[in-house]
Amino acid sequence: MSGPLAVVRRLGAMVTDGIWRLGFAARFFGLMLLYSGQSFTRLHLTIREIYFGGVLSLLIIVVSGLFVGMVLGLQGYETLQRFGSGDALGVLVALSLTRELGPVVAGLLFASRAGSAVTAEIGLMKATEQIRAMDMMAVNPIARVVAPRFWGGVISMPLLAAIFTAMGIFGGWLIGVVFIGVDEGAFWSQMQNAVDFRYDVMNGVIKSVVFGVAVSLIAVFEGYDCTPTAEGVSRAITRTVVSSALAILALDFVLTSFMFRGTS
């Protein structure tokens, strides 16, 4: 079987398979929300996942936030100085971090640091038939395994993004004020004038919550849906990282176009 017909057939199979998976993912999401109440009665499971997803990601978030802020400080000053407005460095650093870089970069780091681990864990549980064993013992695997990991991610993500943003602003301050010598008063006061709590800070937080839901959902679903072999698990992890990154960037565009239309 070869020739153009096979290509068309394979294309059709790919499309059908994709839609099928999407429908399954939607049903999975609905079921997980339904069983979340059960998993909240055993809160220590979720707290354990916040530890593995959030607390253990702190180091990478803090260090990369610091470096991103320091790079912004250097590059921003270099460019702003050409227009004689080096004092506006604080505005540049704070706005780019609260609106965009904080949620997006923290989301990408979270997906590769914690999302992949969740997929691997659930995938391996499936491969070693632990999930089926739970089903046999009348323990609901979605309530016991999946929902705590999902909620752990959803809770951790906004906190991580806020820490990332704060560290980035600290990094920008370190480079701008301490090393380059931008006036400290101008740095903070211009920043406070330009950054609006509801408009900039809250929209950044909303973004990070949405990214948290997207990344956690992708991670638990890919793990739950993987082919239960060594190869299948490794493929699922790859898919988690790739589709999380794509989802974050695409959602970021959609959210940005809703939040900041460029009119005001």
Place this chain on the structure above:
Amino acid sequence: MSRTTLDLWVGFFVVIGMAALLFLSFRVGNLAGTSFTDTYVVKAQFDNIGGLKVRAPVKSAGVVVGRVGSISFDTHSYRAEVVFTIGTGFEFPRDTIASILTSGLLGEQYIGLDPGGDIEMLESGDSLQITQSAVVLEKLIGQFMFDRAATPSE
């Protein structure tokens, strides 16, 4: 169920995250500063608002006293109607002049209020009668060039 070290770490993490959020809202953002809780509304019509934006500051003597709420076009007078809010602590006479000014050469535009001498104070919903439009650079240059062309050169 007993307390574990894991709980301590999670609590630590949540505290740091909340501290970062507080830092963002108070030190980076202006939650504590220039947002007014009690305000009253004042309207003003301008021939030309230039590049004035919603949420631009309203200043008097350089101090921020309010924010621009909405900008619309009045189809009867063919002028721009700007609605802005002023903090209740700041009272202005009824014949206050509103003008659209620019901070710096290329900075953002804001509304400047020059208080008049009226005894009665502005109340919510009042309109300012005397306004001054934004300076449009192109018009200014055009005027300058016509003036130069009109005066005979020696």
